[in-house]
Amino acid sequence: MSKCRNCKIEILDRTGVCPLCHCVVEQDGSEREAAYPDVGIREKRFALIIRIYVFLAVMAEALLVFINVNHHKGIWWSAITAGVFIYIYLIMKIGIQNDAGYRSKIILVTIFSIGLLFLIDEVAGYRGWSLNYVLPAGVIMLNVAIILLMIVNWRNWPSYLLFQLFCILCSIFPIILWKKDVITKPFLSEIALAVSVFLFLGTFIIGGSRARAELKRRFHV
Numbered sequence: 001m002s003k004c005r006n007c008k009i010e011i012l013d014r015t016g017v018c019p020l021c022h023c024v025v026e027q028d029g030s031e032r033e034a035a036y037p038d039v040g041i042r043e044k045r046f047a048l049i050i051r052i053y054v055f056l057a058v059m060a061e062a063l064l065v066f067i068n069v070n071h072h073k074g075i076w077w078s079a080i081t082a083g084v085f086i087y088i089y090l091i092m093k094i095g096i097q098n099d100a101g102y103r104s105k106i107i108l109v110t111i112f113s114i115g116l117l118f119l120i121d122e123v124a125g126y127r128g129w130s131l132n133y134v135l136p137a138g139v140i141m142l143n144v145a146i147i148l149l150m151i152v153n154w155r156n157w158p159s160y161l162l163f164q165l166f167c168i169l170c171s172i173f174p175i176i177l178w179k180k181d182v183i184t185k186p187f188l189s190e191i192a193l194a195v196s197v198f199l200f201l202g203t204f205i206i207g208g209s210r211a212r213a214e215l216k217r218r219f220h221v
Helices: 040-071 078-096 102-123 129-152 154-179 187-207 209-219
Strands: 002-004 009-011
Touching: 040 078, 078 102, 102 129, 129 154, 129 187, 154 187, 154 209, 187 209
Parallel strands: none
Antiparallel strands: 002 009
16 A cells, blocks of 8 residues: 555555656555455465375385385285375365365265275285275264264255265165175174165155255256
């Protein structure tokens, strides 16, 4: 902001002379805040941090693979460290993606977590705990997240019906694996399916006309 001592006025424009008397103005050192700040600066900084992390992760993983190959050939634990590095990278990418909704982020984080634990189980000799317990537990956690989100955002609770249908589909997947003899202990998978179905039915029945209207709007019927 500038001031003209001759006209006794303040000038908001960035100019060196007064528009009235054309005398040189004085700067008071204050600047107007931009109405629309550059929101991309924060994302660019995070992108730089991610690139630095990728470089360090690649260097570290290369060293760990070298150690694994030359000194510990019994188990490929370096695959687990690679999975951890990738997991952290994906979490960081999700964190800076403002265009991705929180529901999408919750789903992706859950999928990545299950995938990492499955990798650990596989590298360690595969004892089946990742599919028997972790997979259905992830579905149950998604349902718990839905309940909490519906409580927090209770005015917009019908929007979570589609999320609940997604959980039902996810809970059917472990049942299919059980029928294919991939999952050997289906107890938690059955609980996950029951929780998903009952949560959807409860929301649909209690929601009444608002729930039916939301489903019609989502599926264009």
